[in-house]
Amino acid sequence: MKKYDYIVIGSGPVANSFSSELKDSNKKVLIVEGDAFGGICPNYGCEPKIFLEGAVKTVLMSRQLSGKGISQPATINWEDLMKRKKQTFEAHPENAIKGMQSNHADTLIGTASFIDSHTLKVNGEEIYGEKIVIATGQKPNKLPIEGSELTFSSNDVLSLDYLPKNVVLIGGGYIGMELAVILNAAGAHVEIVEFADRALTAFYWEHVKDVVQEMEDQGIIFHFNHAVSNVEKNGEKYVVASKQGLTIETDYVVDASGRVPNIDNLNLDEVGIEHDRGGVLVNDYLETNVKGVYAAGDVVSKDPLVAPKLTPTSAYEGEYLSDYFEGKTDTPIKYPVIGSAAFTFPQIAQAGVSVSEALENEDYEVVHHDLTSDYFYTGTNDYNAKLTLVFDHNNRLVGASEVSQTAADDINNFIDIIGMDVDKREWKETFLPIFPAISYKTRIFI
Template sequence: MTLDFDFDLFVIGGGSGGVRAARIAASEGGAKVGLAEESRMGGTCVIRGCVPKKLMVFASEYPDMIADAKAYGWDVQSGPLDWRGFRSKLEAELDRLETAYRNTLKSAGVTVYDARAVVVDPHCVRLADGREFSTKHILIATGGQPFVPQFEGRELAITSNDIFHLDALPKRALVVGGGYIASEFACILNGLGVKVSQYYRGAQILRGFDDEARGHVANQMAANGIAIHCGTDVERLEQREGGICAVATDGSTAEFDLVLYATGRVPNVAGLGLEALGVGLGRRGEVLVDDWSQTAVPSIYAVGDVTDRINLTPVAIREGHAFADTVFRGIATKADHDLVASAVFTQPELGSIGLSEEAAREAGPCEIYAASFRPMRSLFAGRQDKVLMKLVVCATTRRVLGCHIVGPNAGEMIQLAAIAVKMGATKEDFDRTVAVHPTMSEELVTMRKPVRIF
């Protein structure tokens, strides 16, 4: 396919979206593909995000599981976590996954460069060592990075990039932020035995999710021992003999061994050379693209978190695949950003797809079906946690517009519920489905009367 270019496609970024695009373009599109990654192959999800975080979630759940086992009659004892042993095994798993990513690219015929790359012109990229390559198409897939605002003492804080490499777990930790990353790590650290406080400047954590669902999560987090302070932000951090002192905007002070900032992420575009070429950037630095992931410069495309559309790994993969199908396989494909399910791996988990109750009320007449109850497993063990099952239904078409689940394995359940919602299932379709008993999820098909009508 290559004519006067060194490559048909050069991908900058070795995360999930970039790797998928490179592999499909090379193995199925017959393209000559180069890819540059300045850090580790696999990107945020594999190395600094989804995978290590979920393994930490698993580790943090064992204390409750051991307590439940005792309640069920098992003679088990809980000792302290061997953090260094866990971290060593975690690092080995990430090494294995990185090798798998590299092997996948190698098998597809992609040439990989372990170096930073920048864009010189619409058909040329330059590596950090000075080598330049001409290319017919360029794909920007550099993802995002944690954002820490400017304030006095910010150098004393760490981000989610650093949490996996701690030499030891702290005794006291402050998590700053109210999004899913902050809330997940607050729960993880709490489950690992750390005394956790969470500061969030907003009125309630998990902004953007259904109000009832996020309130349910917040209440359970508080019941589990996390001190959530909404309407609170850090004014400054000070290093003191007893630890890091956080001076809050409400005038309070508290000392911690660790301060984790999870106040958002920003697109990784600094120094790539995009603006000088006419590639549009948004207010937050995101690369502006059309429905085909194409920028204002026809030969330059972008996928994944760097575009700040829906910042989820499966979405980046779909965007990368759609780009390769369109440009190199002759199959015009747009990534579908409608009705994308998501899960927040707090304790309890939150799974969500579609409209929140608040959004549905603004859209038109709707009915709300909800049930909150103590699940059988933990009820028997004497725990007080509750599950929430919720459906948002259009009053005129009867379509299920949203589904929100709070409870154990909510992420697993929402994946299956998402299929029905994506297909346009009605409330009556749910009603016709026979329940699987005894399960938590049977509530999704047994709720008959709306709790609210708008």
């Protein structure tokens, strides 16, 4: 039986940062992957999505500037764009393997399942690990409805060779909203069916309304307060029906109802590893109830307000575990300020104390800024640009939310300030950003 000091199940950001931190140690590390090496983000998720967004954002910005300096808005050739996307990302799994091997970790492709707290079975072989880290992430959810087998996932959309004429997306969260923007900009007619009465429930509603309005202006149709009951095939078409009586005929149906923990094949119950609907349960050291077995990344059940399920969070947890295992720290994990964004058009982003929470708590001061007259935003006709900042009673910035074409980059400029925990005066005496760059805005509004 092969023996390792540490085994990581899953090859995403947890494994990448974990192996990188341990590359100069003398520990034997094994990374096991049951799908494409590198995990969801570079193969089926955020990285291909942001690649496509480069063309999408260019098209939508050119539409915004039509008649305002741009005479002919850009258009997308989906087939060419997808061909280039596949060429760009096809080598990633092999490169991920080489990267982890360069960190002196062994790699193995196969589905891992627990035999006991220190032993895994992979490809029929038993492998021992002194410590084992579950980092299998999440997988696309499948709604428990009649005809669910007819629906496609976000993974499928990001590899579509040909653009469907009509698309229905079930769900108005991150995945549904981002995919809707991409497909609509490329020329598809898009409709979103959402169970709740609003989209992007994790974000400040006043900013979400601007996103929804812009998407509607671009031709995307929303159906809120509708629970999809079934999907049927009617010849070459699909029919999506809701319990409330909605019926839509379309060419393609995407189940964008979210993601669920990827734990089905791990045999957790047999070993007694506790988990719930949100994922594997861990303590403040990322250890499960079974000694020697840990979990990190999106597979963990955690508070989204403290540790949202995002790539940077996963990488941070991988770094923490490497330090904890090697005795470089003995303290519980403490999360930094973590920003989140939906790469819609316009984008929406936030960090720190949410605006909704602050508005319900008199200990906070909430300040709204309309950015639409600012030179940076008028240059791209960004008529949705709005920023909201949250300050505590000590005049320290503790939260930020923005809707704009550049919201993700803008909010990144505020994350450091929130994390530094300094008041306005201290920050202005310490930093002087570049002008006229977008980061200078932090000095104006802090």
